[in-house]
Amino acid sequence: HTPSPVISAVSAKSYACQRRTPLKHHNLFLTEPLELLAENAELGENEGRSVAFRRAAAILKTLPLAVKRMEDLQGLPCLGDHSLRVVKEILEYGSSQEVESTRHSEQFQAMKALTGIFGVGVKTADRWFREGLRCPADVAKSEQRLNSSQQAGLLHHEDLSQHVSRAEADAIGQIVERAVQEVLPGAHITLIGGFRRGKETGHDVDFLITHPEEGKEEGLMPKVVQWLETQDLLLYQKTTRNSYLESKEGPARPPNNMDRFERCFSIFKLERRASGEAHSSAQATEGEPGGGEGRAPGPEPLPQRRPAGWKAVRVDLVVSPFSQFGFALLGWTGSKLFERELRRWAGREKNMSLSSHALYDNSKGCYLRASTEEEIFSHLGLDYIPPCDRNA
Ligand code: DCP
Ligand code: MG
Structure with missing residues (x-):
């Protein structure tokens, strides 16, 4: 054969x-x-x-x-x-x-349900599982001490466990655009993550923000967040500052590249009106296994505020300096496996270190500049792959 x-x-x-x-x-x-x-x-x-x-x-x-x-x-x-x-x-x-x-094991189902709560990672979920908790409702009933992201995650769990539609992502995009223009005219926002790869639904919406004048983007995030808060558009937010410049690690050891930008993990309060189909799409994409009539047997729904007027949606905002924009765009478009493979290729095949801030050539001992994704692929000796074909 x-x-x-x-x-x-x-x-x-x-x-x-x-x-x-x-x-x-x-x-x-x-x-x-x-x-x-x-x-x-x-x-x-x-x-x-x-x-x-x-x-x-x-x-x-x-x-x-x-x-x-x-x-x-x-x-x-x-x-x-x-x-x-x-x-x-x-x-x-x-x-x-x-x-x-x-698929049917209690441990898999429970770990999936518990890590499905925003703010809950594998370690916490594992501890809760060993303490007998199996689902978000168990956590809500228990005496667990929760941090603020977990509290928000539980409170909005029903909304957050539904897919975000493209229409909802676009509606959020308009809000973010408005917020950013209010506080820094001339800034650019770009939809990144799964939606940039052409996905029709996502678990969140990711945006990259920059300004063509280097340095103008500094301190942007707190202002955007404040504007959103005064408009009552945020249910939760946690902002981390840009720690790339202060990083002591040498370039040859690429930083854990997800953590260094000024970044905001948030939960938006999306008016259902703002995206015509918010309501119906949420139901259409729910896709409970077992389907059929009524609810599939399983975790009880959590008691929570369920106003008809809005839906909680996870939104990630990232701010990058203009000089790093190409790297940030490539690093945040995904998929996660595609990103991992890019870094592995760079290190193993090219003796280079790629992060979402920069590309360093270890053999030549210098950074390789690039302002577009195409240039980065070219530095790496790879054919350009467009976002729609990065769904590894
Ligand atoms: N990312 C990464 N590694 C991580 C986290 C994120 O490479 N540990 C990058 C690649 C992702 C992008 O950030 O595509 C956004 O992360 P998401 O978790 O939002 O992933 P997606 O947007 O791809 O998927 P989803 O549709 O589930 O939101
Ligand atoms: Mg995403």
Whole structure:
């Protein structure tokens, strides 16, 4: 059996940043189970295992056809023994026992439900699980001490667990645009994250803000937040300052690049009027497993304020200096695996360190400047991949 030319072309490209990964593909019946195992590994803090499953899923997303037989996979990189075993079982029997038992396990479901609360990470969720808590309603009833983000997360959990539609993202975009123009005319805002990659729904809305005059962007975030607060548009916000400049770490050791910009994690109060379909889309995308009539058996709904007039929506705002804009844009467009693969490619194949602030050439001992994403791909010796094909 000789691999098809298409497979041969893909097989030379073992990094996701070398390939085009569209949003819609032909192998969801394989990638969904593999990504469930990846998620389970993440919830168990097994990062290596999680990345292995994600890489396996990502290669299958690039194939131009649905996989029918194991031979179709010959010569493909990124498929480890465990992933191959899962794929084989699905091809033969229609499902994988390991995947289905994980999907239905109490621990997986509880960890997913608990980390689904805004402000709750794996460590907290794990502690709560060991204390017997299984779902947000259990947490609400318990005597747990909650920090302010967790309190907001619980209070707005029902809204936040629903997908954000593109129309809602655009409505939020208009509000952010207005806020930013009020406090700093001439600033630019760009929709980043999943929506920039063409996703029709997201778990939040992400924006990158900059100003063409370097330095003008300094101190912008508190002013934007204050404006939003005076308009009663925020239900929660936590702002972190830009710590990149004060960072003592050398450039060769790239900073944990998500944390250094002036950034605001927030929950917006979106008037349902502001996006015509806020109401209906929230219901349409709920997609509870089990479906059918009424509620699926499971966690009881939380008691919470449920005014019909608005919906709580998670919004992330990031401010970048103009000189770093290309790096910030590339670093915040995702997907998370695509970002990871870009950094791995840079380090392993090019001896460079990429972050969402800069690109450093360790061999030459200098920074490589770039103002667009295209230039960064070119510095890295990669073909340009547009955002819609970064859905690894
Ligand atoms: N990001 C990253 N690594 C992280 C967190 C974020 O690379 N640990 C980058 C890539 C993401 C972007 O930031 O695409 C936004 O993060 P989100 O968690 O909002 O992810 P998405 O927007 O891609 O997905 P969703 O539709 O679920 O919001
Ligand atoms: Mg997002």
